[in-house]
Amino acid sequence: MNRNRPAAPSVPLSDELAGVFARMSGLLLSTETVETSLSVLSWLAHETVPGSAGAGVSLIDDRRRISSGSTDDRVRDADGRQYEFDEGPCLSAAQTRELVHVEDVDEDGRWPRWADAVRPLGLRAALSAPLVVGERALGAIKVYADRPHAFDRRSEQLLTLFSAQAAVLVSNLQTSNRAERLSEPMRQAFRDRDAVNITKGVLMGRQSLDEQTALRALMARGEQDGITLAEAARVVVDSAARRRR
16 A cells, blocks of 8 residues: 555545536537547546546447547557456456456456556556446446556545446436437436436535435425526536536
């Protein structure tokens, strides 16, 4: 364990991620392609986790394993080696539905062939978080670092919270991609649902609420201001983002 890591910042995680969630919400309301959206998502992960040298999304199901939106070729190559050797942190995160932390590629030992393949790429550490919606595991989102012990406990917490919201985005991107001809009212219903889900996450993290209490608080805000639930959700996220800035 690296004892020289800087002390974790005192900013609450929910506030630290508020701006990121707001940017995700904006992405959900855009008309970008799936590939472009996942690229933005990867860059958000890269920017969110300190020490990251690159990030990407692995989409995994019974038929395919692909990397999408990778921030650079090293990430794409490191992921490709996992699929080639059928071993590695992203595959493990998706399978176990748990965060996987590789503190030092040289010392980890769990996936030796993958480690031998990524070492020449200059990647020395990795964090992979599962993308899970309900009972469905969609894959994983990961960040890589070019020095060992680059990620700490706070990095794990940040990526875990990030991945929970990212999973909602990925799921709805896939749904939207399969139903491009949905009517505009139906599309707006998806956007509204996404805004509410993201805002519940902000409230749960900031105020230590459970999901149902967060939803009731959001409903009360809408009734008080005379606006819809989705409009109240956007107000909360925008307010949190401004506070963070």
